[in-house]
Amino acid sequence: MKETLLPVAHVFAMVMMVFAVTMLAPLVTAVWGLDPALWSFVISALATFVLGALLWLTTRRFKRELKTRDGLMLVALTWVALPAVAGFPLWHYLPINFTDAYFEATSGLTTTGGTVLSGLEFLPRSINLWRHLLSWLGGMGIIVLAVAILPMLGVGGMQIYRAEMPGPMKDSKLTPRIGQTAKLLWTVYAGLTLACVMCLKAAGMNWFDAVCHGFSALSLGGFSTYDASIGHFNSLPIELVLTVFQVLAAINFATHYLAWSQRGVRAYFKDAEAQAILGVLLVSCIGLAVFLTITGSYPDFPTALRHATFNVVSIAVDSGLHTQDYSRWPTFAPMWMIFLSCIVASSGSTGGGIKMIRTLVLSKQANRELNQLVHPNMVRPLKVGGSIIANRVVFAVLAFVFLYFMSMVMLIFVQLASGLDFLTALSAIIACINNAGPGLGLVGPSSNYGVLTDFQTWVCSAAMLLGRLEVFTILVLFTPTFWRK
């Protein structure tokens, strides 16, 4: 136990020190805007850095190269411990307890976007920037960032990258070096964010809102600086810009990189996931718009299409920004959106859920089984987008989906047992584990997670972490094999 934890703690200490540096952004904002949260950030940044440095010094003699199991440990430790650190300024400044601060920070880092806070527009800018920055950092992965900028992290091989990057097939690298791959992905991510911020500014936001919502859109976080989210602006251009960038963020960033390096869109046509995502979104948006018109939620089709498009895309790709209280739509619509949030986002994107590639693999596998009934002697490899998927991957996907839905169901039962009503329990857990954000019922778009009890809030925090690290990384810590010598 000691031998496992201390070398990992040594690397984690370095991650903490880097994380302390990111606190400078809200700190500078606070100085600039003379806002009252300044001290909270000064204290947090100093405390984080000093704690990190102390941990680093005390564990120095345990430094060694990390093994596979250490890599898993490091990722899990980082994701469980950093929200506590990140939540500190919120807890220190706002009148909320530690449970809520941890939830808020987790919701940021895991890019969920559910909040316990209300009156967002009255918060100091530094606090709002910090919430959005957390989303942005968590989007592409904290450890991936650390690998990109800290070559001396002493982390070889793929273990860490794998534990944090979403998707079933993580062996394909863009470049031979993991550090370089991480750097490229972060460059693409940062570039798209910059483009989004510019577009939002051009569409009429002020700079601060543009930056915050740019962070939200690309990380598919879902935090907003207003209680009414994007509904506050009531602006078609802003909705269009956000819709486009949220769809881009739901596509594999490796595909974006390929497209950019080939200066063409061919890469998107070769990406089976991207095509499926676009197809599903297109059909859903138009279908729901028609549905909402027929059921009379909106007077005419164009209005229905506008609201359906923004909200459906945002929930489906697990962002969680919204313009309408869609929980008031006839039940079919919000339920369909919640269903989409489970499957739509692509592997290697910043979205959550089980990812489109797994959906494709499973549906092809199901199709193969059906065909096998008719042709018992048939030999057919499983292909997605022209490339063959090994049976090993299919098994891994099956195990993953089983664990994912079992975790979901179990957590829903826990929430029910704690006294939550069915719709709230169901939608809160699904929204949290998919990192989507708002649920339905008590935690619907017009309300927030502040109404939950402390216990229920912790369960939601756990669900977000499980979802972000794709279940395995967290659950493996609970297996006896992991701790056995």
Place this chain on the structure above:
Amino acid sequence: MKIIILGAGQVGRTAAYHLSREEANDVTVVDSNEEVLRDLQDRLDIRTVNGNAASPRILEAAGIAGTDVLVALTNSDEVNMLACHIAWTLYRTPKKIARVRSADYTERERLFGENAIAVDVWVSPEQLVTEYVARLIRYPGALQVLDFADGRVRLVGIRALQGGPLVGQALSTLREHVPSADARVAAIYRAGKSIKPEGTTIVEDGDEVFFLAARKDIRVVMKELRREEAPARRVVIAGGGNIGFRLASELEDKNQVKLIERDGRRARRVSELLKSTTVLHGDAADEELLLEENIDSADVFAALTNSEEANILSAMLAKRLGAHKVMALINKPSYAELIESGSIDVAISPQIVTIGSLLAHVRRGDVVRVHSLRRGAAEALEVVVHGDADSSKVIGRRIEDIVLPQGTTLGAVVRGEDVIIAHHDTTVQPDDHLILFLTDRRHVEAVEKLFQGSASFL
């Protein structure tokens, strides 16, 4: 440097390991066995591509465009040569190294070149290992004998034993002991740890000492560190494969060589090709056969079959039966470590012997020779310095003024035909070959930088 390695066999894997450890290298490995690749990618920070190494499509997927060095190490000479040729024809890859075993190809020099088969450097692990073993047999008592500057300077690793005049004395007394010869102790390992050799360092019984000396002086210096052993006369080789056969044909003129081969047909074939070697058909781990062939009077027993387990067992058996010195060819580094502390005198690791010749080609600066030592932890380099006193950090300076990274010793300078053993007042001149010993190869980049000051002259 962007490097593609074709073939993830023993040598390919070791090369990938050594090359990817250096921060500056981007390594991609191509092989047709997916299992091996997955395992490799789990352990090393490299990219892997699954497929036929000689296919242009696969080479493209591995990023051949823009690659600096292509290292073809598959099992097949033909695949290696073809892959290099394709890389040159389609992508003008600057440096192509191929493993070519068959002397049928390598002895025809005109076969390779820009207008012929585009292989810049060919390596034959079997040939390298054979030479290595032959040198060890020529210097009884040595653990390692490595050539620099075409053999004019040699680095010798030797275990100091009670009875050598220098043992128990300070290193500075070496000159008084042997005024005629000059040598420089580059490193001393005591109980597995390196200690910095200085004039006052006292050599102890059991130390592993590495020294550099001109070829003619080696024997005298060795005599200082352990009692001289009679030159090997009777050599028994187990295994008539590529290495065993080559070694026999190299030694048979001066030594009395016996070669044991298990396979009847191979034994017959080997016997046809060799002149004076006694070829025996049988099992090298057969006690009766060994006794019958007077193993107790053998000076050297070298187990060189394909199976390392068999090598270990037959070498141990030979040692017990009275062979004076036994060597075994061992692939797994962990085995080698295990064995050298036991009853086998020398463990020969083909990958380590081969990797040095590959490393020389990926080093920046004009590095002509690299030998990997102590299972890759240490390295010995031969570097040519170019430029003048202004452009280079070393030229025109006395050796005591050159700031070398920690654990690095400058052992010798080769100037034209002359070998100058480095002393504090030796001055470095343009086009000198410097022989350096690094006890910690992690400092190799610092060393490269030191000699790269004159990059424009390369």
